[in-house]
Amino acid sequence: MSNLKEAAINLIARKATDIQLDDIVRQLQGLPPRPEGDEPLKKLFGYIEAEKGSSAAIESQRPSGYDPTQPIDWSNNNAKISKYFTVGEVTQQDPRRIPKGDVIKQVLKLALELDKVREAWGKPLGVTSWYRPEAINFAVGGSTYSQHIQGHAADIYPIGGDTYEFQDWLDSRWGDALGYGAARGFVHVDMRDGVGFNGQYGSVRWNY
Numbered sequence: 001m002s003n004l005k006e007a008a009i010n011l012i013a014r015k016a017t018d019i020q021l022d023d024i025v026r027q028l029q030g031l032p033p034r035p036e037g038d039e040p041l042k043k044l045f046g047y048i049e050a051e052k053g054s055s056a057a058i059e060s061q062r063p064s065g066y067d068p069t070q071p072i073d074w075s076n077n078n079a080k081i082s083k084y085f086t087v088g089e090v091t092q093q094d095p096r097r098i099p100k101g102d103v104i105k106q107v108l109k110l111a112l113e114l115d116k117v118r119e120a121w122g123k124p125l126g127v128t129s130w131y132r133p134e135a136i137n138f139a140v141g142g143s144t145y146s147q148h149i150q151g152h153a154a155d156i157y158p159i160g161g162d163t164y165e166f167q168d169w170l171d172s173r174w175g176d177a178l179g180y181g182a183a184r185g186f187v188h189v190d191m192r193d194g195v196g197f198n199g200q201y202g203s204v205r206w207n208y
């Protein structure tokens with residue numbers, strides 16, 4: 001994994017061809033090689049961005065299948081909590097952020113809505129922040145009434161896509177609260193109204 005990444009960075013330094021880069025990106029994503037690439041650089045940068053945000057962000061590296069009848073192993077960053085999202089995305093790989101009690105229900109409720117966003121958008125999403133226990137929310141400068149404390153807020157971005165474009169797209173489809181954070185690399189969504197992704201504009205919107 002890290003060898004591939006190193007190879008990719010070396011190739012960029014040596015002005016590799018697009019096809020060489022595309023091959024590497026496809027390997028990183030667990031896809032078969034393809035003779036002609038589309039926007040390989042963009043994909044590679046998307047991958048590197050995703051690595052910065054969350055090392056659990058690349059869907060193809062996750063265990064396949066999600067069984068909602070099985071208990072979630074909150075100590076395993078790669079364990080799935082829904083079709084597309086993992087423990088590591090909720091906790092940002094920080095065991096202090098493992099949800100407990102009622103917060104778990106809120107986390108899972110949001111995950112189902114984010115699964116819908118992921119399917120409708122059609123490409124992988126990354127998460128820069130999800131559950132924040134009060135002490136951590138305070139430490140990172142989150143607002144006192146942050147919905148992240150409840151477990152039903154997440155800051156998300158499109159992997160290998162344009163965050164502004166994603167923000168505009170989601171704005172008209174997220175029927176709940178949404179914060180315009182694209183300038184800071186994410187879109188905040190939360191479920192304070194219990195609505196989620198219903199294909200319509202929600203009533204609460206703000207800028208960061």
Ligand SMILES: [Zn+2]
Binds near residue numbers: 129148155188
């Ligand atoms: Zn947020």
